[in-house]
Amino acid sequence: xxxxxxxxxxxxxxxxxxxxxxxxxxxxxxxxxxxxxxxxxxxxxxxxxxxxxxxxxxxxxxxxxxxxxxxxxxxxxxxxxxxxxxxxxxxxxxxxxxxxxxxxxxxxxxxxxxxxxxxxxxxxxxxxxxxxxxxxxxxxxxxxxxxxxxxxxxxxxxxxxxxxxxxxxxxxxxxxxxxxxxxxxxxxxxxxxxxxxxxxxxxxxxxxxxxxxxxxxxxxxxxxxxxxxxxxxxxxxxxxxxxxxxxxxx
Amino acid sequence: xxxxxxxxxxxxxxxxxxxxxxxxxxxxxxxxxxxxxxxxxxxxxxxxxxxxxxxxxxxxxxxxxxxxxxxxxxxxxxxxxxxxxxxxxxxxxxxxxxxxxxxxxxxxxxxxxxxxxxxxxxxxxxxxxxxxxxxxxxxxxxxxxxxxxxxxxxxxxxxxxxxxxxxxxxxxxxxxxxxxxxxxxxxxxxxxxxxxxxxxxxxxxxxxxxxxxxxxxxxxxxxxxxxxxxxxxxxxxxxxxxxxxxxxxxxxxxxxxxxxxxxxxxxxxxxxxxxxxxxxxxxxxxxxxxxxxxxxxxxxxxxxxxxxxxxxxxxxxxxxxxxxxxxxx
Ligand SMILES: Nc1ncnc2c1ncn2[C@@H]1O[C@H](COP(=O)(O)OP(=O)(O)OP(=O)(O)O)[C@@H](O)[C@H]1O
Ligand SMILES: [Mg+2]
Numbered sequence: 001x002x003x004x005x006x007x008x009x010x011x012x013x014x015x016x017x018x019x020x021x022x023x024x025x026x027x028x029x030x031x032x033x034x035x036x037x038x039x040x041x042x043x044x045x046x047x048x049x050x051x052x053x054x055x056x057x058x059x060x061x062x063x064x065x066x067x068x069x070x071x072x073x074x075x076x077x078x079x080x081x082x083x084x085x086x087x088x089x090x091x092x093x094x095x096x097x098x099x100x101x102x103x104x105x106x107x108x109x110x111x112x113x114x115x116x117x118x119x120x121x122x123x124x125x126x127x128x129x130x131x132x133x134x135x136x137x138x139x140x141x142x143x144x145x146x147x148x149x150x151x152x153x154x155x156x157x158x159x160x161x162x163x164x165x166x167x168x169x170x171x172x173x174x175x176x177x178x179x180x181x182x183x184x185x186x187x188x189x190x191x192x193x194x195x196x197x198x199x200x201x202x203x204x205x206x207x208x209x210x211x212x213x214x215x216x217x218x219x220x221x222x223x224x225x226x227x228x229x230x231x232x233x234x235x236x237x238x239x240x241x242x243x244x245x246x247x248x249x250x
Numbered sequence: 251x252x253x254x255x256x257x258x259x260x261x262x263x264x265x266x267x268x269x270x271x272x273x274x275x276x277x278x279x280x281x282x283x284x285x286x287x288x289x290x291x292x293x294x295x296x297x298x299x300x301x302x303x304x305x306x307x308x309x310x311x312x313x314x315x316x317x318x319x320x321x322x323x324x325x326x327x328x329x330x331x332x333x334x335x336x337x338x339x340x341x342x343x344x345x346x347x348x349x350x351x352x353x354x355x356x357x358x359x360x361x362x363x364x365x366x367x368x369x370x371x372x373x374x375x376x377x378x379x380x381x382x383x384x385x386x387x388x389x390x391x392x393x394x395x396x397x398x399x400x401x402x403x404x405x406x407x408x409x410x411x412x413x414x415x416x417x418x419x420x421x422x423x424x425x426x427x428x429x430x431x432x433x434x435x436x437x438x439x440x441x442x443x444x445x446x447x448x449x450x451x452x453x454x455x456x457x458x459x460x461x462x463x464x465x466x467x468x469x470x471x472x473x474x475x476x477x478x479x480x481x482x483x484x485x486x487x488x489x490x491x492x493x494x495x496x497x498x499x500x501x502x503x504x505x506x507x508x509x510x511x512x513x514x515x516x517x518x519x520x521x522x523x524x525x526x527x528x529x530x531x532x533x534x535x536x537x538x539x540x541x542x543x544x545x546x547x548x549x550x551x552x553x554x555x556x557x558x559x560x561x562x563x564x565x566x567x568x569x570x571x572x573x574x575x576x577x578x579x
Pocket of ligand 1: 045046
């Protein structure tokens, strides 16, 4: 089996008395979509935040592309090819959709200590940004301020920003959260289109989406990874059915 | 950049008119024999440079530095101290003064920019107060009373004792500062600074080391602030700790907010409004009743609150949407 692209081992994170991440080990292999599921408050976002560097784990190590990134700051991890979207939409609200993506492109186009040239006339950045918007179906909204986009469009924009740096691994925290049925379907279709080309760690509550998309699934309950395996294995796992899937089936 | 096109918008028209009036101000004050007005005009232009430099971090970057007047002091004292010891040449004084302001800004920025909100405000204020008290303790340089200095010498280039020449030098430097700020605001660097104001977490998650960019902006702003301090010391041929009291830092913030945060010409509008009100409110109030003029700030304060509440974009926003300017500018 191929060397994992991302490998976290023995992660522990406490918030006061609460153990939000309880000795979790997880890996993502090149090319796969790895889904992370679990009930509300299970610690999914907390886990992803440690992988991206928003949060420091109390214990454990994180390796990315063979490199120990446990102590790297977030911006440095992103530069290595780790991109994330947030559960609560996070875009630059005052900037147009195109500027949002152009900034994402800029982040990966060398340093930004350039003080004089007009960035909006930089056709390298603009061209790539326009293509990024097209890819997620937002081309027509390029000049709209992000704050004026619909919720679903903002989520699409965030995906475009995450993809702009051509990341090696995408960490998506509930990309369909708050979307209507039709929008969700489109997003699932879009992610499906990325399958095989992009490596992903996907947090998602919608089980249909998860079973459609994922190559492997890890189940988190009370901060612990109680199971990990192919969709078929997870479906068949008694502990998972009891702890998590059972709720929905009943 | 089309000047003609910008004339078609109210904002462009007003701004161009304003710049033209400022450009010929010495001729006007001479024609109407109002020397005093030229001195106010000079101070407005110098303060506007400081306000533009503060706007770069406060308006565009959301960094509420409550110690910006310290750069008046550092620029001014560097010139004054050198001049006091017989180093009269501006070619030597000015670069040293700017380097001093730059280094101080880099140090304060490095120590304060990891904090946010009220902490950042307090730390920048504390560092400024430190320099203020050091200045007041310098017995050799007049302590609290300050020091009369001779103006910087630029032999065969410009005579700063000539009021009109000095004014035009200040005005040229203001134009240069505004030009730089207009480039900065739409550059890669400027977009990182503005993006970090809008959503710091997002910028970090895009891969920007936000701290480094903020530090660079803070340092740049300090260097320009130092320049305004050099000019201020030369304007009055005088330095004193009062140049860098926290009140002046507060005034600079007021000016930037009043003029319109993150608007290119906002600091200029704000400075003019501030000086005009400072000059006219006291006599107007004295007309109402003798002695009231002293308390002009009681009227000025609520005016500011109104701006903060109802005209978020400051004076600049009265001239229409900023988009117009961006499209034409
Ligand atoms: N910064 C924090 N400080 C204290 N407790 C926190 C913090 N962040 C998360 N928690 C707690 O840690 C636990 C895990 O939260 P987390 O957000 O990771 O869950 P989640 O699996 O993403 O849930 P959801 O499905 O609702 O998004 C929760 O009990 C939460 O209240
Ligand atoms: Mg979550």
